[in-house]
Every structure is written in structure tokens, then in C-alpha cells.
Amino acid sequence: MAAATMALAVTGVGSALTWMSVSLTTLDADSRPQAACSYTATERGKPTDIPVFDAEKAARPLTATLVTNRGEVTLKALTGDAPCTTNSFSFLARKGYFDGSECHRVTTRGIYVLECGGAKGDGKSDPGYFFPDENLDGADYRAGTVAMAKVTPGRNGSRFFISYADPDVGMAPQWTPFAKVVGGMDVLQEIGVAGTSDGSTDGRPRKPVVIESVALR
Template identity: 65%
Template structure:
């Protein structure tokens, strides 16, 4: 069963909610900022909507401020198999990176088990479900972004979802370039800067049932996730 079929067969119960919780920063112009603190061309503000669900482990709803969300950060995932560090693509996927940072700071991922590894066709490690089954959500969901031309080469960190268009806490990390074409429907939100060797070792151990798609043979537990935000300067006003 391939990556896409398995993902769509997971079930996430979504409560019917009349009011979407929307965090919007309006009337504000902000600049995308690099790690060095240099400002880039000013962009229009982004509005992110996080909608409540009946998630098994709700931790609240993220707020969203365009300037704060634009600040670059690195995330360090300390696992029992080694440490993986990635750079968040805050300029390309602000809704996803804002959500990930929110959950990490809440300790949502601490103690969770990565529930899936694939070793044929596509090469990914799936994590982000505290129940370790690939079906839970954090009590909210948000829409896709950054899909135009999205690809999933080695080092890509992307949202993994059980229902199309409903992203929550789950994500996958590609540890090698895929052999099988992957359609651009999974929001890429970060790039691995160190720890690919850790991912490859995890995959090299195989799965519990010996298949090419299943739970890692040796349990992968996320001990902690630390977000380190870069120090940047506030955007400068444009003068006419």
C-alpha cells in the first residue's frame, strides 16, 4: 500500500464547528528576513486559519502574527536514535512553521513515537502523533500551502495528513530522494541541516514486520524538540 493510499485511509474525526478560529494580522507590511538579519522585499501579510477539531490531545489553538511568524528558526529533534536538526521555511510556509513551533513549545511532541518508515519507492520517516498510530491531531487543523512545484528530495520536512487539506501535527522527513513520483500535495515546511545519517540508520534497521512500509523495527522516540529563533531586526518603513 503506497504512501498516498495509507495517508488517505487514516481517519481523523473532525467536529463540526460553526466558527473558525482565525488569527490574522491585517494592515501590516512585513519583510522576510534571512538568518543574517538582512531584510528582503516586503510582502503582503499572510492570514492563517486554525480550525478546531475533537483531537485526542488538544493543546489550544495557535495565534498568528505575520512579523513573528516570518522570523527564521531551527528546530532540534532529540530522539533516542540521535539528533535531527532542520531549518524552518518560515517565508514559504508560515502557517505550518508557526504551528510546528507552537506545538514544540507546548511539549506536544515530547515522548511521542515515530510511527512509520518506508524503505522502497519513497524514503520517509513519519512522526508527530503522540499516540504513535498516525491518526491523531492536536485539536486543530489548517490548510495546505507552499505546494506550487513542491518536491520531496532528501532532507525535505513536510506535513503528513490523514485527510486532504487538513494538516495538524504529523510530519514526515525524507531521508533519500524518492524513486516513485510524489504529487505536490504535502506542504514542505523545512529542510534538514544535520541528522540525515540518523534517519538513514533508522531506515536501515527496517520495519517491525519486515515489510517496506511499517513501524520502525527499533522504536524511534522524540525526547524533545527545541526551537531556536534567529535574532532579526524589525522591518524598515518604506519612504515614498
């Protein structure tokens, strides 16, 4: 997030990570996306890395449970509002991309989020493709929001963040909200309260948080 966007710019940890936004947009399970999604291969990407988009399948309700070493967190995908993003998340989860990955960042001032989704747990992972933003109109950042994390505008990959408390600052709608937490908020809040490993307000969680698997239904 550019500093000029608003009064908050959270410093990245170990890499130039910009910051994030979220919204609890209401899921419309009956809505159907009208256009195909655009997934662009990166330099390391292979044909098998790229999701296939089926508008009919992408619009179906989707629930994902993140099974972590700290407890389970269940997400309800906003398939009607963010079909391209939820299709990508489902694709990566089904291929086991998130399994064994470490959530590399927790922020405890201004905004309250846990960032996960990088296969290497370093905030730099590339799933082999990227895709544009969506569902930004009216996006907000209240507790329970799940949204894409990114460094470059309009270039989303695998990393996402979960808001475990309402932010203390206003944030511009620049990061794609694609799910909301429907279970396990206590797990997230416990991670947030524990803080960072170095005592800063933005860094690795004090106790490692590892996504062991993702169950979809």
C-alpha cells in the same frame, strides 16, 4: 494520496493513512506573510489548543532540533514559504506536544520517509485543530525534506514526515513542505536502513524512534 495521482500509493499501517510529499524550497528569511493563517478547532479542540498567528514573528528564521533516542536531527524551517505550518509546528513544540512521542512509520520502497508527530504514536493523533495546505507550488520530494502528513486533503494537524533519501517515483505536490534537514541525516538513514518491525516496506521502525524533546532557536 489517491492512486490516480501517480503511479505510487503507499498502504497505511493500522489506519487509513494516505501519503505525503516534500520540497526543499529555499528559505527567504526576509519575506513576510501577507495574510493571517486559519486554524480550525476539531471536535476535541479547546481554545488553548489553537495557535495564535503573528505575521511578523512567524516570518523570523527558526531552527528546530529533534532530540530522539536514536540521535539528534536538526531542521531549518521554511518560515517565509510556509508561515502557517511553521507557526503551528513551533506552537506545538513549545507546549511539549511532541515530547515522548513515537515515530510510527518508516517507508523503504518507492518513497523513503520517516513519519512522526502524533502524540500517541499511532498515526491518529489530533492536536485539537487543523489548517490548510500551503507552499505546494513546485514541491518535490528529495532527501532532507520535511512536510506535513495528512489523511484528508487540506486538513493538516501535527503529523509530519522526513525524507531520508530521494524517491524512486514521481510524486504530485500535495503535502506542505515546511522545513529541510540541516543536521542528523545519518541518524535518519540508519533508521531507514534498519527497516520495519515486521519486515514489510511500510510499517513501524524496527527499533522504536522516540522524540524526547524539541529544541527551538
